[in-house]
Amino acid sequence: MSGFRTHFDNTGGVGPDDPAGTRIDASTIAELEELAARYPEKRSALLPMLHLVQSVEGRVTPAAIEICARILDITPAEVNGVATFYTMYKRKPMGRHHVGVCTTSLCAILGGDEIAAALEQHLGVGNDETSEDGAITFERVECNAACDYAPVVMVNWEFFDTMTPKKAIELVDRLRSDEVVVSPRGATITSWREAERVLAGFPDGRADEGPAAGTQSLLGLKLAERNGWRAPDPADVPAPSQEEGK
Amino acid sequence: MTDTLTPVLSANWGDERAWKLSNYERRGGYQALRTALGKAPADIIGQVKNANLRGRGGAGFPAGVKWSFLPKDNPNPVYLVVNCDESEPGTCKDIPLVMASPHTLLEGVIISSYAVGCHHAFIYIRGEVLHVIRRMQQAVREAYSAGYLGKGILGTDFDLEVTVHAGAGAYICGEETALLDSLEGRRGQPRLKPPFPAVAGLYASPTVINNVETIATVPSIISNGVDWFTSMGTENSRGMTLYSLSGHVANPGQFEAPMGITLRQLLDMAGGIRHGHQLKFWTPGGSSLGILTDEHLDVPLDYDGPAKVGTGLGTKALQCFDETTSAVRACLRYVEFYKHESCGKCTPCREGSWWLVQLLARLEAGKGEPGDIDKLLDLSDNIAGRSFCALADGTATIVKSMVNYFRPEFEAGLHTPAWELFPYEKTTAWYRAGAVAESGATA
Numbered sequence: 001m002s003g004f005r006t007h008f009d010n011t012g013g014v015g016p017d018d019p020a021g022t023r024i025d026a027s028t029i030a031e032l033e034e035l036a037a038r039y040p041e042k043r044s045a046l047l048p049m050l051h052l053v054q055s056v057e058g059r060v061t062p063a064a065i066e067i068c069a070r071i072l073d074i075t076p077a078e079v080n081g082v083a084t085f086y087t088m089y090k091r092k093p094m095g096r097h098h099v100g101v102c103t104t105s106l107c108a109i110l111g112g113d114e115i116a117a118a119l120e121q122h123l124g125v126g127n128d129e130t131s132e133d134g135a136i137t138f139e140r141v142e143c144n145a146a147c148d149y150a151p152v153v154m155v156n157w158e159f160f161d162t163m164t165p166k167k168a169i170e171l172v173d174r175l176r177s178d179e180v181v182v183s184p185r186g187a188t189i190t191s192w193r194e195a196e197r198v199l200a201g202f203p204d205g206r207a208d209e210g211p212a213a214g215t216q217s218l219l220g221l222k223l224a225e226r227n228g229w230r231a232p233d234p235a236d237v238p239a240p241s242q243e244e245g246k
Numbered sequence: 247m248t249d250t251l252t253p254v255l256s257a258n259w260g261d262e263r264a265w266k267l268s269n270y271e272r273r274g275g276y277q278a279l280r281t282a283l284g285k286a287p288a289d290i291i292g293q294v295k296n297a298n299l300r301g302r303g304g305a306g307f308p309a310g311v312k313w314s315f316l317p318k319d320n321p322n323p324v325y326l327v328v329n330c331d332e333s334e335p336g337t338c339k340d341i342p343l344v345m346a347s348p349h350t351l352l353e354g355v356i357i358s359s360y361a362v363g364c365h366h367a368f369i370y371i372r373g374e375v376l377h378v379i380r381r382m383q384q385a386v387r388e389a390y391s392a393g394y395l396g397k398g399i400l401g402t403d404f405d406l407e408v409t410v411h412a413g414a415g416a417y418i419c420g421e422e423t424a425l426l427d428s429l430e431g432r433r434g435q436p437r438l439k440p441p442f443p444a445v446a447g448l449y450a451s452p453t454v455i456n457n458v459e460t461i462a463t464v465p466s467i468i469s470n471g472v473d474w475f476t477s478m479g480t481e482n483s484r485g486m487t488l489y490s491l492s493g494h495v496a497n498p499g500q501f502e503a504p505m506g507i508t509l510r511q512l513l514d515m516a517g518g519i520r521h522g523h524q525l526k527f528w529t530p531g532g533s534s535l536g537i538l539t540d541e542h543l544d545v546p547l548d549y550d551g552p553a554k555v556g557t558g559l560g561t562k563a564l565q566c567f568d569e570t571t572s573a574v575r576a577c578l579r580y581v582e583f584y585k586h587e588s589c590g591k592c593t594p595c596r597e598g599s600w601w602l603v604q605l606l607a608r609l610e611a612g613k614g615e616p617g618d619i620d621k622l623l624d625l626s627d628n629i630a631g632r633s634f635c636a637l638a639d640g641t642a643t644i645v646k647s648m649v650n651y652f653r654p655e656f657e658a659g660l661h662t663p664a665w666e667l668f669p670y671e672k673t674t675a676w677y678r679a680g681a682v683a684e685s686g687a688t689a
Contacts, residue, residue: 038409040323040366041449046431047414051373072431085433085589087415088373100374104335105533105579106493106565111674142417142583144374145332145341147492147565148499151675157376164676185345186377195376198383199412207384210377212264217342219499220489221253221260223515229249231257231486234470237477 022063028056032071035201043072046082050089052200055193059090088199090137095130097175098192100141100154101168107143111164112151116140118165119172135176137192148216149185156195158183161214185214248478248504250511252486254466255459256502259346265381267388270349276394278465282357283402290361290468297467297475298484303329303420303457304531304560306549309464313362313454315444322451326359326367327429327443330382330458331413331420333372334532335583336563339488340458342500344371345378348385352408354461356394357468359406362454366407370425373412382410417587421635422455424589435591436635459488479505483548483559493528493566494520494673506551509564510543523568527651531560533580534640536647557647570677572668573652574659577645578606584641592633598625599641606645609659612666619656623649 024032032049036042046068053064060083069076083089101116102108123131123138130137146152149161153168160171161184174181181189187209198204224230258264258273270276282290295310316324328351332340344351351369359367369386371379386408389395397405411429418424419434426448428434447453463485467475476484483505489512492498496517503512509528519525527537530547535558538545545551552559567576585599602625605618622645630642649656658667671677 041430043431044411044429047373047428048412050414051412082431082433085416086373086413089414103579104583105576106336106567108579109567109571109576109670109673110493111676113670114674141374142586143333143335143337145338145372147336147338147563148490149338150492150498154374157374159375159377162675183377187380198376198380199373201383201410201412203380203383203387207265207377207380208263212261212346213259213342216497216499217256217346218260219497219516220251220501220503221256223501224249224251224253225260227250229251229253231252231254232248232474232477234474237471237474 022061022067023056024053024064024067028052029067029071031202032067036071038201043074046072046079047086048200050079050083050086051196052202054090054094055197055200058094058193059092087142092128093130094192095137096135096191097189098137098139098154098156098195099172099175100139100144100157102142102144102146102150102152102154103140104143106147107151110150115151115153115163115165115168119168122169123172131176133176136172149214155181155183155189156192157199158186158189158195159214161185161216183210186210250507250515251501251503252478253502254486255343255347255350255462255488256500258350259342264346265348265385267349267385267392270347274469275349276353278468279353279356279394280400282360282468283400283404287361287363290357293467293472294361294464296472298482299460299463299467299475300483300549301457302459302463302487302561304334304534306559309456309460312444312456313358315442316362316452316454317445320445320452322449323366324362324364325448325451325453326355326362326364327425327448327453327455328355328367328369328458328461329420329422329425329455330369330371331417331425332458333417333420333587334534334561334563335580336490336492336529336532336565337561338490338492338563339500339561341375341378343458343462343488344382345375348382349389350465351382351458351462352385352389352394354464355408356389356399356406357464358454358456358461360404364454365405366409368409368411368429368448370411370413370419370429372419373414379410379412386410416589417583418589418635418637421637424635425455426453433589435589438634480546480548480550482550487562489547489562489564491516491564491566494523494525494568494571495566496520506546506548508544508546509566512564513543513566519566519568523570526567526569526571527573527576528564528566529560530562530564531558532563533565533583533644534636535560536643537651539651570668570672572610572664573648573655574606574610574664575668575670577648578603578610580644581606581641584637584644588637588641592638594629594632595638595641598629598638601625602629602641602645609656610664612659612661612663614656614659616660618660619649619653622656
């Protein structure tokens, strides 16, 4: 280890601590190298590699930065530049679960602001902070592509739709007491670290859990079925053919 | 005359375990791939061009034309990259598509790769959608086992590898050149164009980059023909597409309709604006193209309609807000999004969005100062068109269009807080006039 240090005072972890204390062992290094081999140019694996180190370390650590840099033949500064750019990479130790409340305009107005405020009060945390028991890291997140289910809460990046402050508080309390929690449009909640491992590209066998779609996603389809509406039958389409190659 | 709704991409979303390969095949899945592999690649491009399939990710550029920009004499490999970084506020169509039917996208990826001569395609999915990524990863594994991916696909000499790649939280990576930088393992910052990705994209190689819905539409064109596709929609906007209705709507959701449907028609199907309220403003194409009002209910939602009234079709993300909503508050929250998501490369965007938030926050608090509104507009003019990418333009557009339609509300921000003019508890999804609203932490 070359003892890389950053000079930012808000890195909260990507800073001067002991690289020797890393949990990244030979098997993780083998997986990191496997990721690097999946791409025509190995640097492309950096985002998945950082997801993987988070699943092992609980955050992006200085040691992880060193290791990724070495595998990819780039400088630790280049890895750090990437790690500090993307919101999902965390430099402070994370709680067991990540709870994100969407507070972009539409969700905020439909109640995301009230949900976020309620959770902050209930958990005794501010944005990007972890509850004292280490169970929940709370974050106000930006639009998560589920606006028809607003207001939306994400747990370890699984959807919890049409939430209210009351439902959100019940949800985090169940997470804190390790009850089984299932996303209405996803799988059984595991942990933030296990989610990060899937994002890195190592499946957890849960793809078949949950429904294909929620009620809102199916609204137009059900309406079409009730009214007998469908796309034209190709056999009924007249008009001169413009198709090439036939 | 086509039917009001025309589910094609969404047709199997209600099926039991729709995401499984066997269930997709039972509905005729991967027949389009067999058809395509029997044709010359140039013929596939010709069909997509003749169908006038325009990009469904916001810009509306014809996909077949984009594909034909690939240089013929470049010795480097060609790459296909699918943009599933769906993050534009209001946009929520690609995520349910991939969650319910990842094979629809994957079949499109294989056909499109065959058409453009690509042997390694990438599906870049925003990282914040775990289950969608699981489903896509599994679909790719199933396709390898079934011989739809890998060496010698379906007995032909066509080889294709597909890599599912999770992002890490950055709206800017939906911008195609920023996505390519991100996929190369860098900070996701837009590149100067030209060169365009078709000439120098991923690893400086010729690259086609398209939105999920665009690529997912390709199999239906191959199966059903150009005439079938062009029999739907309007003159310059052919085919069916997903419209996403959200906000203060009785029943928000996804509606797959021929291009050119109106918000009035969609609202009728969605039970209208929530009971007892009226539409105040809405976005036709996410927040980046600005807003419209109830005067525009009959604007055809095709590539031309919204453009004629100063906005754009964008991603067909119809966010509806009723009369309880403060325009100043909505504007601030949109601009906070752009400020958070600015990649920081271009000064007008990085600094300008920060200043816009300061001005809007004090207007929201009723502490605006004389000249603030003109300053908002002046800042916007200095952001738009002065940065590498459209994120900056989106920031300026939402501010200018909000001030354009609701200037008196911004003027009120010189003396009265927005929350006094528009009590915020009334905007929540659970608010019922006259009922006891659920309140905060203790309910």
